[in-house]
């Protein structure tokens with residue numbers, strides 16, 4: 001069976017370029033999935049045309065179809081598009097998703113889906129009321145490595161009882177060299193660590209310490225500290241402790257002003273430990289499992305040339321072909337749970353975005 005989607009891309013920037021890279025590579029490889037890029041929506045048509053040229057979206061890699069460069073509005077109304085990818089900064093996602101749903105389009109929305117749980121609840125209800133697919137683009141969950149790891153931990157239980165998880169997503173973005181209007185710095189664009197990279201540390205805790213997705217998740221308490229920058233008023237250091245009722249701990253840190261180390265993740269169990277390696281902790285491409293009894297370690301590396309966005313894109317293509325409006329690995333209630341954790345982290349530290357005042 002061939003699974004086919006017709007994409008409209010909103011925002012001709014950084015992440016849209018990476019997402020499109022994987023779709024084009026898939027198309028050139030003639031797989032069972034057809035990810036046809038129909039339209040590039042951007043703030044100017046020139047910018048859209050440049051994006052199409054830069055990513056060479058017109059050849060075999062898009063079934064010889066040249067996408068049109070359109071305004072956002074035109075993408076939402078484009079009859080050839082059936083799913084919209086939102087690749088703009090966080091605070092714009094809500095309005096853009098509403099517009100897409102109102103035009104009858106399915107939506108894959110970059111993380112974080114919204115800036116708070118109230119906004120996300122509205123989107124979830126709207127998508128459901130219109131019977132349209134909606135997913136937050138937490139691509140991490142779709143890597144083959146994650147499937148293998150979950151099997152080792154929850155089915156084979158090779159780490160014994162898992163007790164403690166450390167995850168750090170840090171990299172020095174040289175903040176002082178970025179303009180204050182950069183999405184990493186600007187509070188109006190949801191800047192800081194928590195929403196941008198802290199979200200992944202929470203995601204790993206959700207994946208590795210609990211095999212039940214929301215709303216059936218195991219309960220936990222949250223304690224958190226944010227270092228709010230005096231000038232930019234956003235969090236450049238974010239530390240979260242999740243204390244599960246089962247006694248497990250997750251120690252989660254993220255920062256835009258410190259260089260992270262590898263492995264960026266360590267899960268400790270009674271029989272051994274799991275380590276995950278990647279220069280980009282959002283993309284778990286390599287792991288190692290070490291055993292306390294000296295047995296041969298298990299090592300895995302994903303050597304595909306995809307960046308990793310193709311895994312979520314293919315999963316969605318299957319979902320839509322099967323008329324699912326949610327994905328089973330990243331259901332909307334799980335996105336909502338993670339968003340509620342981030343709301344609580346901010347509440348404990350007095351971080352409010354201008355859109356919320």
Ligand SMILES: NC(=O)C1=CN([C@@H]2O[C@H](COP(=O)(O)OP(=O)(O)OC[C@H]3O[C@@H](n4cnc5c(N)ncnc54)[C@H](OP(=O)(O)O)[C@@H]3O)[C@@H](O)[C@H]2O)C=CC1
Pocket residue numbers: 010011012013014015016041042043044047087088089090110111112137139183189195196282
């Ligand atoms: N999954 C992942 O690994 C990653 C996810 N992300 C997520 O993707 C989203 C976008 O990030 P990224 O691509 O790095 O961002 P960019 O700064 O590259 O912006 C993307 C696009 O958003 C629009 N945009 C940017 N700033 C503004 C503004 N001030 N006002 C209106 N529109 C604006 C522009 O669209 P136009 O082209 O139309 O002008 C721009 O091209 C974020 O929510 C981020 O969290 C980001 C990086 C990695």
Ligand SMILES: O=C1OC[C@@H](O)[C@H](O)[C@H]1O
Pocket residue numbers: 196197280282
């Ligand atoms: O989602 C993301 O993952 C990778 C990071 O480099 C990026 O800043 C972030 O937006």
